[in-house]
Amino acid sequence: MKTFAAKSSLLLCGLLLFAAPRLQAAQDDATPHAARWWKGNLHTHSLWSDGDDYPEMIVDWYKQHGYQFLALSDHNILLQGDKWIEATNNRGGVVALEKYLRRFGTNWVQLGEAKGKQRVRLKTLSEFRRLFEEPGRFLLIQNEEITDRFRSKPVHVNATNLRDLIEPQGGNSVLEVIQNEVNAVFEQHRRTGQPMFPHLNHPNFGWAVTAEDFMQVKGSGSSKSITVTRLSITRATPPTPVPTASGTSCRRCA
Numbered sequence: 112m113k114t115f116a117a118k119s120s121l122l123l124c125g126l127l128l129f130a131a132p133r134l135q136a137a138q139d140d141a142t143p144h145a146a147r148w149w150k151g152n153l154h155t156h157s158l159w160s161d162g163d164d165y166p167e168m169i170v171d172w173y174k175q176h177g178y179q180f181l182a183l184s185d186h187n188i189l190l191q192g193d194k195w196i197e198a199t200n201n202r203g204g205v206v207a208l209e210k211y212l213r214r215f216g217t218n219w220v221q222l223g224e225a226k227g228k229q230r231v232r233l234k235t236l237s238e239f240r241r242l243f244e245e246p247g248r249f250l251l252i253q254n255e256e257i258t259d260r261f262r263s264k265p266v267h268v269n270a271t272n273l274r275d276l277i278e279p280q281g282g283n284s285v286l287e288v289i290q291n292e293v294n295a296v297f298e299q300h301r302r303t304g305q306p307m308f309p310h311l312n313h314p315n316f317g318w319a320v321t322a323e324d325f326m327q328v329k330g331s332g333s334s335k336s337i338t339v340t341r342l343s344i345t346r347a348t349p350p351t352p353v354p355t356a357s358g359t360s361c362r363r364c365a
């Protein structure tokens with residue numbers, strides 16, 4: 112039996128490929144439970160932070176383009192609660208709103224007005240995931256890009272499949288900021304029992320993170336459900352039996 116190989120370009124914005132357990136076995140085994148590769152994106156921004164489109168539009172694009180999983184990783188926020196934005200004065204502008212209305216219709220899109228300005232309510236992950244998720248075909252994963260810095264250097268750590276929001280932890284060096292964020296993810300995992308893992312995004316953004324910093328980051332020391340050693344996944348358990356994926360541009364990233 113082959114060992115689980117989980118490889119992904121966790122240091123970069125953009126497309127990630129996950130290897131499922133027993134990859135080699137999957138190539139020779141067409142049973143429903145055979146391991147296989149899933150295509151997705153764990154680093155994606157929407158109008159919930161500095162993206163330029165509505166979350167449903169982004170998810171729709173990824174699903175229609177053959178991805179199997181997507182995580183919307185907005186900056187220091189989860190897609191929860193009541194959030195209204197100005198309808199046209201945002202990164203997507205009139206064009207994004209018109210496309211959103213054409214695709215999902217006025218029965219889905221929530222428009223309102225406050226102080227003389229038209230507003231749109233952003234849908235939460237729990238509201239729109241039922242439109243897209245399909246067992247064995249497409250999965251959405253809750254995510255947050257913990258967006259921090261040390262002095263002028265940006266430090267962004269994704270927390271994939273977290274349950275509760277994690278505030279930026281700060282620190283007295285780039286390494287300490289990374290470590291504090293990583294520790295916060297592991298602490299939440301231990302507290303909740305939910306599978307989740309941290310990964311450092313775009314270390315070259317702002318030339319913030321050196322290889323020496325990176326080499327000193329400590330993993331959780333646990334191998335039961337998640338082990339991240341120096342931010343390279345050596346073992347991971349998917350949040351559900353079915354993978355998921357998607358993404359869009361990152362304005363705060365390079």
Ligand SMILES: [Zn+2]
Binds near residue numbers: 256267312361
């Ligand atoms: Zn970032």
